[in-house]
Amino acid sequence: MKIMIQSSSMVPIYEQIVEQIKALILNGTLKENDALPSVRSLSKDLRISALTVKKAYDFLEEEGLTVTVHGKGTYVAHPDSSRLLEEYQKEIEETLDTAFRKGKQYGLSREELTEMAELILDDVF
Amino acid sequence: MKIMIQSSSMVPIYEQIVEQIKALILNGTLKENDALPSVRSLSKDLRISALTVKKAYDFLEEEGLTVTVHGKGTYVAHPDSSRLLEEYQKEIEETLDTAFRKGKQYGLSREELTEMAELILDDVF
Amino acid sequence: MKIMIQSSSMVPIYEQIVEQIKALILNGTLKENDALPSVRSLSKDLRISALTVKKAYDFLEEEGLTVTVHGKGTYVAHPDSSRLLEEYQKEIEETLDTAFRKGKQYGLSREELTEMAELILDDVF
Amino acid sequence: MKIMIQSSSMVPIYEQIVEQIKALILNGTLKENDALPSVRSLSKDLRISALTVKKAYDFLEEEGLTVTVHGKGTYVAHPDSSRLLEEYQKEIEETLDTAFRKGKQYGLSREELTEMAELILDDVF
């Protein structure tokens, strides 16, 4: 579990944890029934409050990504992967949508935005 | 000045104002030396606190987009458009970057992301 | 806001708050757009931690019963009452179901259970 | 001994065991002096910790439903059935009471609640 926290960031710590575990589940690093690190151990590893970790785990459970068994631990839930992928796709689409709309609002042309997207993709992949 | 606020949104009100005035300046609706509405009148129009409008105007001035003349009002500053465009481009690039990286993290291929971007651009333009 | 907490109870404090505010909204005591007491004031009134109150408010928002506006407060949301009533009906039905099934398991007849229900209703109303 | 455990449930495992053995005694499946399965065999059957089974058996003994003979096993005690029935009746009455009170709190009429109870009884019997 190589989770990285940057407390300087403006995004809350618990959200950073949620995001990273989400990604680990989606890309297959964490598989169904795998155990997540215990609230206490992760909080100790990351040197943050146990409550903060628990809040992140609560979010994951709420979204149906994990199941928590009292006294035992937290485990990756049965994925229902098609539904999940749809959700994440929607999430990314929304981000792209706001970016492009903002670009249009600022007077950028469609061609300019396409080019920007290509350049960024070159950088990411 | 057709500024629209949606208090239900998660983005802070003052930021919504900043964004929209920024766009009006960049796309030429507001030109150099044009007067912005007074803090009081805008706050009355939008039915929000004058302090919130003031905060937005402070931001704009801080970024060099406007100048405030004590006792007179707030005016659009000399654009220095090349620098501004660069800034906004960087802002959009960052948004695209996080979106694409998240997509990659979730296991999407470069081709899938390119296609998504195209579809969204079709929608926006 | 006459909310009563009994810390001796085994049901968590935040859940007690959720239940009571739910009821106040459903029976019309709290109407759309009414403001809930602020997290701090309620926590002070009830002599409990502000975090506990916040947790309760988070639940209410999650269920769509309230909307929270940063820096302003928490308000009763647009009810969509038909959906809500259905949900609460289901909740009560489930409780009755477990009670009656347990009675059957213990060897009670349908008539005995009906009579018990009548007696309790006499007591409640 | 057809005891079924569902770890997904929110009710603790030991309580599920207690409930089911209680019912078996009350409805006569388990009679006075009948032996309960040993802690070890039951824990092996249900694939749970022996400590959990022990906790359930301790509860049963505490309530006077069973007696444990050191080195021999656990046996159904002398029922004292009238007292037991009363207890279970009280338990069910309390569940009904909370259900009906909640219904009243949510604005349901006595008639509506009576009807709900009838429908559920139709379903159970």
Add this chain to the structure above:
DNA sequence: GTGGTCTAGACCACT
């Protein structure tokens, strides 16, 4: 050991 709840107080962002 595990998760579940709660506290008292802190700091920050928004209005």
Add this chain to the structure above:
DNA sequence: GTGGTCTAGACCACC
């Protein structure tokens, strides 16, 4: 003033 986040430590119930 408001809500949003975080801490360090406590106590409990469950396995």
